[in-house]
Amino acid sequence: MAVGTIEGHLAFFVRTGELDILDLMPKEKVNMIIKEVQQMEGTATAPIKEKLGDQYSYADIRAVMNYLQWMHEAGIEI
Numbered sequence: 001m002a003v004g005t006i007e008g009h010l011a012f013f014v015r016t017g018e019l020d021i022l023d024l025m026p027k028e029k030v031n032m033i034i035k036e037v038q039q040m041e042g043t044a045t046a047p048i049k050e051k052l053g054d055q056y057s058y059a060d061i062r063a064v065m066n067y068l069q070w071m072h073e074a075g076i077e078i
Contacts, residue, residue, distance in 0.1 A: 007059035015066035017074065024063055029056070033064040034078060 013019035021030055033056060036048045045061045052061075071078060 007062070011059070011063045011066045014063050015070050017070050021063060021067040025060060029060065030064055030067070032056075033061055034068065037061075037065060037068060
């Protein structure tokens with residue numbers, strides 16, 4: 001499998017609540033991405049990636065966005 005395929009599967013399982021985001025990355029990294037997602041108020045990953053820099057991947061950002069969606073649908077506040 002390609003790396004992108006695996007990243008997509010991991011993001012999917014985060015989205016369904018079957019995989020804890022903290023199993024993929026440190027809490028500090030998750031919190032930084034959440035902060036930027038909330039400030040940008042959008043679903044585009046490119047502006048968030050540009051703001052965060054090379055220490056954060058598109059896969060990281062997509063996984064956290066899926067995590068936020070799961071939390072929203074589960075009625076869990078951040």
